[in-house]
Amino acid sequence: MIPTDYVLILAAVLFTIGAAGVLVRRNALIIFMCVEMMLNSVNLTLVALADLWGNLTGQVFAFVVMAVAAVEVAVGLAIIMAIVRHKDTSNIDEINLLKG
Amino acid sequence: MTLILFAFLALIALAGGLGVVLSRNPVHSALSLLLNFASIAVIYFLLHAQFLGVVQVIVYAGAIVVLFLFVVMLIGGNIGPYRHGSRTVTSVIAVGLAAAFLALVVWSVVQVLPMSATPVGAPDAGSVQAVGMALYTDYLVPFELASLLLLVGMLGGVVLARRYQPFAEDETQ
Numbered sequence: 001m002i003p004t005d006y007v008l009i010l011a012a013v014l015f016t017i018g019a020a021g022v023l024v025r026r027n028a029l030i031i032f033m034c035v036e037m038m039l040n041s042v043n044l045t046l047v048a049l050a051d052l053w054g055n056l057t058g059q060v061f062a063f064v065v066m067a068v069a070a071v072e073v074a075v076g077l078a079i080i081m082a083i084v085r086h087k088d089t090s091n092i093d094e095i096n097l098l099k100g
Numbered sequence: 101m102t103l104i105l106f107a108f109l110a111l112i113a114l115a116g117g118l119g120v121v122l123s124r125n126p127v128h129s130a131l132s133l134l135l136n137f138a139s140i141a142v143i144y145f146l147l148h149a150q151f152l153g154v155v156q157v158i159v160y161a162g163a164i165v166v167l168f169l170f171v172v173m174l175i176g177g178n179i180g181p182y183r184h185g186s187r188t189v190t191s192v193i194a195v196g197l198a199a200a201f202l203a204l205v206v207w208s209v210v211q212v213l214p215m216s217a218t219p220v221g222a223p224d225a226g227s228v229q230a231v232g233m234a235l236y237t238d239y240l241v242p243f244e245l246a247s248l249l250l251l252v253g254m255l256g257g258v259v260l261a262r263r264y265q266p267f268a269e270d271e272t273q
Binding site for chain 2: 001002004005006007008009010012013014015016017018019020021023024025026027029030032033034036037040043044047048050051054056057059060062063064066067068069070071072073074075077078079080081082084085090
């Protein structure tokens with residue numbers, strides 16, 4: 001039996017690594033991977049709390065989050081492909097069409 | 101025994117996460133992400149969520165990482181020369197903010213949960229049978245909406261990734 005707070009702290013550390021990656025990195029693909037890691041750490045939180053309270057709702061929620069993450073990857077990578085085709089770079093500092 | 105296994109898996113997951121953020125080559129980032137996802141799948145098994153562990157391996161480690169690797173292969177991955185200079189100051193501020201966030205979350209977890217609260221859940225709480233029963237009875241509407249969302253996402257991906265053909269070409273011919 002794993003104490004739940006250990007799992008929650010692991011999830012928090014993973015979420016923080018992902019958030020720092022989103023803020024620091026400039027490659028749109030790496031930023032996207034970090035967003036996936038953050039979603040995954042929140043899933044870990046949901047599963048750990050579902051286990052703590054013996055309630056299946058958290059697992060169903062994590063399942064729906066996985067479906068949303070799959071859709072997000074499909075659409076987001078298509079957007080990145082379109083941007084690269086248009087601007088020839090995936091550096092987010094170069095993509096400033098809305099800057100005015 | 102379970103705790104030692106969990107500590108080992110947590111170290112692997114942290115190494116994978118740091119690898120995603122720190123590696124220079126996007127392919128190495130994608131493979132570190134695979135390491136992270138796989139170790140979290142095993143942690144799901146330890147938390148009695150067998151169905152979600154299998155789905156994690158199939159969806160995340162299978163589909164999503166492969167999709168990332170395909171896109172890295174298609175667009176090259178490297179972002180070319182930096183024309184906007186370095187962002188040392190912003191990076192330091194970002195890491196500081198992330199550390200403050202982590203301290204806040206860890207503090208609140210320690211405050212809210214009694215130290216080392218151990219679950220009493222049944223071993224087969226997250227079996228395919230139990231989760232399937234919940235998905236097809238209590239949570240049928242969210243399940244169907246998720247399928248609709250997947251359909252819309254698939255269409256959106258196809259439309260966005262299609263090569264752009266301006267209508268002007270037809271008019272000139």
